[in-house]
């Protein structure tokens with residue numbers, strides 16, 4: 001925690017700027033245009049989340065757009081959970097692709113400023129929002145695919161892990177992992193369990209104890225991600241993969257998800 005707090009001063013200004021939406025160092029604000037295709041029929045956008053729903057396929061693309069690094073602030077998490085809940089309630093929506101509008105970053109994880117110098121009430125609310133995000137994603141009855149088009153440390157990695165399938169850009173500069181140990185904190189047990197369920201016990205032990213951040217090829221080798229593709233193919237591959245999953249007869253790809261089905 002000490003190390004985490006030490007980093008906080010560095011992150012203070014950016015956090016405030018991000019909330020004001022004025023940070024453009026990563027080109028974030030210029031690349032937030034909806035990518036509606038002709039056959040798509042609906043798009044909804046809040047300040048930090050864009051949802052594009054293709055009614056003909058039942059596939060929604062949920063794009064995170066919280067510059068500069070898609071940090072998981074209370075505002076962001078609230079919008080994220082509301083967006084996911086709306087999709088969950090939409091009977092036409094069968095699959096969600098989660099991706100980032102920002103170049104180079106999927107998500108930087110929890111917004112450090114939300115944990116620094118805040119009241120216990122605020123911390124409680126923030127922590128509840130983090131858990132809500134995870135519960136909604138991990139327990140979703142839709143197929144969820146993370147299209148990881150940038151780095152994704154800590155809470156950003158948790159988000160990807162909470163999806164059914166992970167496709168990552170094969171860019172050697174991107175990294176992903178639960179690196180909390182390196183920040184001087186211990187990953188909560190539900191972060192740990194989500195990792196164990198994905199990569200198995202031994203890999204999770206090493207990963208958590210050493211706080212490893214994996215390059216894209218190492219993430220694939222460890223099983224942290226399922227597929228690497230060229231950067232410009234991440235979204236289209238996610239879309240093709242989703243179509244394959246949704247074609248599994250009787251919607252069994254959804255029904256046999258051990259996280260949401262007891263049978």
Ligand SMILES: CC/C=C\C/C=C\CCCC/C=C/C(=O)SCCNC(=O)CCNC(=O)[C@H](O)C(C)(C)COP(=O)(O)OP(=O)(O)OC[C@H]1O[C@@H](n2cnc3c(N)ncnc32)[C@H](O)[C@@H]1OP(=O)(O)O
Pocket residue numbers: 010011012013014015025068069071104105107108109110111112113114115122123124126127151153154155156180183185186187188
């Ligand atoms: C209330 C809770 C109660 C109890 C719980 C307590 C503890 C439990 C913790 C649980 C587990 C924690 C999980 C987490 O997710 S902690 C957050 C971990 N994330 C990180 O450490 C990421 C740090 N960031 C980076 O590694 C890099 O920034 C990144 C994402 C690789 C991008 O690199 P780069 O492109 O070079 O960009 P910069 O580093 O220059 O950053 C740009 C800009 O963004 C600001 N920033 C980065 N990360 C965060 C963040 N997580 N939160 C807020 N702001 C962030 C950074 O300060 C820069 O701002 P600047 O103004 O300098 O431009």
